[in-house]
Amino acid sequence: xxxxxxxxxxxxxxxxxxxxxxxxxxxxxxxxxxxxxxxxxxxxxxxxxxxxxxxxxxxxxxxxxxxxxxxxxxxxxxxxxxxxxxxxxxxxxxxxxxxxxxxxxxxxxxxxxxxxxxxxxxxxxxxxxxxxxxxxxxxxxxxxxxxxxxxxxxxxxxxxxxxxxxxxxxxxxxxxxxxxxxxxxxxxxxxxxxxxxxxxxxxxxxxxxxxxxxxxxxxxxx
Amino acid sequence: xxxxxxxxxxxxxxxxxxxxxxxxxxxxxxxxxxxxxxxxxxxxxxxxxxxxxxxxxxxxxxxxxxxxxxxxxxxx
Numbered sequence: 001x002x003x004x005x006x007x008x009x010x011x012x013x014x015x016x017x018x019x020x021x022x023x024x025x026x027x028x029x030x031x032x033x034x035x036x037x038x039x040x041x042x043x044x045x046x047x048x049x050x051x052x053x054x055x056x057x058x059x060x061x062x063x064x065x066x067x068x069x070x071x072x073x074x075x076x077x078x079x080x081x082x083x084x085x086x087x088x089x090x091x092x093x094x095x096x097x098x099x100x101x102x103x104x105x106x107x108x109x110x111x112x113x114x115x116x117x118x119x120x121x122x123x124x125x126x127x128x129x130x131x132x133x134x135x136x137x138x139x140x141x142x143x144x145x146x147x148x149x150x151x152x153x154x155x156x157x158x159x160x161x162x163x164x165x166x167x168x169x170x171x172x173x174x175x176x177x178x179x180x181x182x183x184x185x186x187x188x189x190x191x192x193x194x195x196x197x198x199x200x201x202x203x204x205x206x207x208x209x210x211x212x213x214x215x216x217x218x219x220x221x222x
Numbered sequence: 223x224x225x226x227x228x229x230x231x232x233x234x235x236x237x238x239x240x241x242x243x244x245x246x247x248x249x250x251x252x253x254x255x256x257x258x259x260x261x262x263x264x265x266x267x268x269x270x271x272x273x274x275x276x277x278x279x280x281x282x283x284x285x286x287x288x289x290x291x292x293x294x295x296x297x298x
Contacts, residue, residue, distance in 0.1 A: 022280055023278075023279040023280040024280075025280075026280045026281050026282070027280070027281060030281075134236055135236075136232065136234060136235075136236060137232055137279065137280075137281070138232070138233070138234045139234060159247065161247045161248075162247045164247075165242065165245075165246065165247040167281055168229055168231050168242070168244075168277060168281060169244060169245060170281075171277065171281040171282055171283060172227070172229070172244060172275055172283065175275075175282075175283040175286070176293075179294050180294075183294060187296055188292075188294050188295065188296045189296075191294065192286065192294070195283075196282075196283065199282055199283070200282070
């Protein structure tokens with residue numbers, strides 16, 4: 001089987017897509033691009049004619065690396081269901097690596113909120129590379145940085161605090177660029193409102209392009 | 223935009239917030255609550271005549287305030 005042309009650089013992201021997780025998703029996507037890899041998510045393609053699972057299986061085939069965030073395995077309120085998609089997709093990814101020797105080079109990282117939470121829900125994965133981020137963005141960057149060093153064998157990586165600081169600067173630069181764009185035809189208050197709204201409505205593919213453009217402009221710094 | 227702006231950002235502590243300068247990885251001060259960080263950020267920015275950006279947990283800008291020469295002044 002011919003592997004995807006970007007297989008070596010693709011990182012499949014398997015995570016919840018709820019509002020609360022979006023606090024971490026933006027940081028996750030930024031960090032992967034920052035270190036020179038390509039995040040691949042089911043959100044990148046909205047073709048409603050293709051079944052969701054088929055999209056996910058394709059992403060798994062196309063990505064050597066994967067990050068599975070199992071931090072929503074526990075329901076937080078009485079009527080909330082815990083999420084089963086993430087462990088299911090982890091299983092597909094693991095199955096491909098295990099049962100198809102062409103994909104035995106696949107590598108993955110499992111994330112959780114609190115250390116050893118997974119032992120209560122899915123203890124079979126004991127021994128996998130599992131890190132906990134406590135739902136704190138800069139800790140998430142620490143987890144990704146450590147994994148890129150330990151498993152992907154990247155070297156001379158910027159410190160997680162520096163990456164997170166650059167993430168904040170990226171968000172500021174993006175906001176300022178939008179302000180400048182809208183200020184040509186609107187007053188400051190309106191321009192600020194439109195800038196915030198545009199960023200809020202940004203889809204993941206748009207967001208990825210913004211990061212890539214920012215990164216290419218700052219190449220000498222990161 | 224030559225002067226370094228101040229930023230209220232999530233800290234490395236659960237639920238905590240911090241204030242840092244643009245371009246600097248080191249935080250100036252950390253707080254348990256966002257309101258405390260915002261208050262400190264405002265005071266600092268007033269003193270330094272610079273801008274304050276208050277970020278959301280996802281990194282996006284929640285609020286921008288200018289306490290010096292506003293790079294985005296209202297059109298007169």
